[in-house]
Amino acid sequence: xRFDASIxxxxxxxxxxxxxxxxxxTIAAFALGYLAGIAVALLAILPGRLPRLMASVYIETLRxxxxxxxxxxxxxxxxxxxxxxxATLVGTAALALFASAYYAEIVRAAIxxxxxxxxxxxxxxxxxxxxxxxxxxxxxxxxxxxxxxTNMTLTMMKESAVLSSVTVPELTYQSLIVQGxxxxxxxxxxxxxxxxxxxxxxxxEASRRLERRVGAAQAASVSAxxxxxxxxxxxxxxxx
Amino acid sequence: MGFKFxxxxxxxxxxxxxxxVNVRLAAVIIAIALMLGTMLTVLRSLKLRPVNAxxxxxxxxxxxxxxxxxxxxxYYVLPAVGLDxxxxxxxxxxxxxxxxxxxxxxxxxxxxSIDPGPLEAATALGLRPPVIWxxxxxxxxxxxxxxxxxxxxxxxxxxxxxxxxxxxxxxxxTAQQMASSSYRPFETLVGAAxxxxxVNLAISLAGKTAEARFAATRM
Numbered sequence: 001x002r003f004d005a006s007i008x009x010x011x012x013x014x015x016x017x018x019x020x021x022x023x024x025x026t027i028a029a030f031a032l033g034y035l036a037g038i039a040v041a042l043l044a045i046l047p048g049r050l051p052r053l054m055a056s057v058y059i060e061t062l063r064x065x066x067x068x069x070x071x072x073x074x075x076x077x078x079x080x081x082x083x084x085x086x087a088t089l090v091g092t093a094a095l096a097l098f099a100s101a102y103y104a105e106i107v108r109a110a111i112x113x114x115x116x117x118x119x120x121x122x123x124x125x126x127x128x129x130x131x132x133x134x135x136x137x138x139x140x141x142x143x144x145x146x147x148x149x150t151n152m153t154l155t156m157m158k159e160s161a162v163l164s165s166v167t168v169p170e171l172t173y174q175s176l177i178v179q180g181x182x183x184x185x186x187x188x189x190x191x192x193x194x195x196x197x198x199x200x201x202x203x204x205e206a207s208r209r210l211e212r213r214v215g216a217a218q219a220a221s222v223s224a225x226x227x228x229x230x231x232x233x234x235x236x237x238x239x240x
Numbered sequence: 241m242g243f244k245f246x247x248x249x250x251x252x253x254x255x256x257x258x259x260x261v262n263v264r265l266a267a268v269i270i271a272i273a274l275m276l277g278t279m280l281t282v283l284r285s286l287k288l289r290p291v292n293a294x295x296x297x298x299x300x301x302x303x304x305x306x307x308x309x310x311x312x313x314x315y316y317v318l319p320a321v322g323l324d325x326x327x328x329x330x331x332x333x334x335x336x337x338x339x340x341x342x343x344x345x346x347x348x349x350x351x352x353s354i355d356p357g358p359l360e361a362a363t364a365l366g367l368r369p370p371v372i373w374x375x376x377x378x379x380x381x382x383x384x385x386x387x388x389x390x391x392x393x394x395x396x397x398x399x400x401x402x403x404x405x406x407x408x409x410x411x412x413x414t415a416q417q418m419a420s421s422s423y424r425p426f427e428t429l430v431g432a433a434x435x436x437x438x439v440n441l442a443i444s445l446a447g448k449t450a451e452a453r454f455a456a457t458r459m
Contacts, residue, residue: 064394064440065433066401069412073433076425080243154303161306165405172308185316193305193313200304227363228356231377234284234292234348 007187011178018174019195025092025170026157026199032096033156034149037103044108055104062101067159070098075166091163091170099156106148110141142214150207154200161196171195248427251418252434258414259435262400265332265410269396272336274389277343281351282373284344302341308402310334315406331403339396346392350385351377383454390447394440401436411435 008015044055062070074094078085118140122132164173175192179185284295302310314334318325325333354377362372382389404413415432419425 060441061437064398064437064444066398066412066436068401068404069429069433069436072412073426073429076419076429080426158304158306161308162402164308172306172312175309176312179316185312186320189309189313189317193301193309196306196309197301197304201300225356225360227360230369231285231359231372232351232354232356234281234351235287 003190004184004187007178007182007184008191011182011188014174014178015171015191015195018169018171019199021088021169022157022160022171022196023199025088025095025160025163025168026153028092029095029099029156029160030153032093033099034103036096036100038107040100040104041107041111044104045111055108059101059104062098063105067095067098068162068165070094071162071166087166088163088168091160091166091168095156095160095163098159099152102152102155103149106145106152109148110144113144114141139214143211146207146211146214150204153207154203157199157203158196244424244427247422247424248431251415251428251431254418255411255414255428255431255435258409258411259439261408261410262397262436263439265328265335265400265403265408266393266397269332269336269339269400270393272332273339273343273392273396276336276340277347278378280340280344281347284348299341299345302338303345307335307338307399308405310338311402311406327403327406327408331400331406331408335396335399335403338399339392342392342395343389346385346388347381350381350388353384354380386451386454387447390444390451393447394443397440397443398436401432 040055040058043051044059046052071091071094074097075087075090078090114137119132119137122136123129127135160170161172163170164176167173171192175188179188182188280295284292311331311334314325314330314337315327318330318333358376358380359372362376367375400408400410401412404410404416407413409417411432415428416425419428422428
């Protein structure tokens, strides 16, 4: 089997268009999903049983159903209740809905892990409440938020491929069209996988920069203990 | 045409039956992924530079591309190299490969939290590395990452729904077939969602019970 690059030369505008839409859908669903996630997280930490119960039903339901089914339920359920919207809009909303449950869980955990003493200590050394929030609390919460949020955003970006099954013309949809026209699955899917891979690397890199700005979390090193390193580390030995 | 609750109830038995397909596929996939994931982890621990470099690329690829694309690759591309797989087998291959990587990465995370003391003791006693892996490292490791593996199991169950796209007749495809004859896609899809919800909540609950049992025996 050989790799026929001419197919990609002919069809790259379709794939580029799809990649651009995938990127825009990911960004929109991230913004929408995170806002909804924060709202649900706040609901989850309210005093009282009812709000907490509502939040956990929301989170558990969305987390235990495959995204493709959430998407179909939203896609077929909206027209059912009289709302007709373009597929791309519905798909993005469904993706945001799906991601919001995970973001809610991330935000909730970060808020609960927040050490109260930090805020109080900052106040004691003479900071105003706003200064204490901005200089002491926020950087620490942000630090715990960044890695899991990045992971979830990567997962969501990859799940956006499922939108192809409701005719949203994103990257996977375009790749299926090109594959249908050319019968060259190897070239098409290799190219599409590479594009997704690049987007994922881009998101991971952006997050790494953000993480460096907010201060890297202390990595637990398996130390200089050679026996521990032999079994408990998968990274190549570094000359010390 | 409102939401017909009786219709939803009437299709639930058939959907539950179709869910057995998802559960069966998921069980096979999880078994394969656990085995291959463990082997991959031990292989990576040997720290052979060229091997680990290749593994790193494979991991980055699997984590950086959608599962759906990986399923398409197994289903459309493998026949082109002479591997003509049935949809089910292609699906099992794709999801197992994907899950293997996530299992190995979870193990890598778990390894960092293991106390080196027992390993030093085992080494001092002269136990050979395979024995140390099998008797000392892996039992602790699996106990430690059990919650992550339970979570991975629910992810695999959800992943099997994607196989409907390559014509595996699972819960989702059954729901779609019902909808095409009854013109009631909303009810059938809500039914499919409920079935997945029940399966995954059952897995999570079983996992929590098992964990509590584990925790009790350790004390």
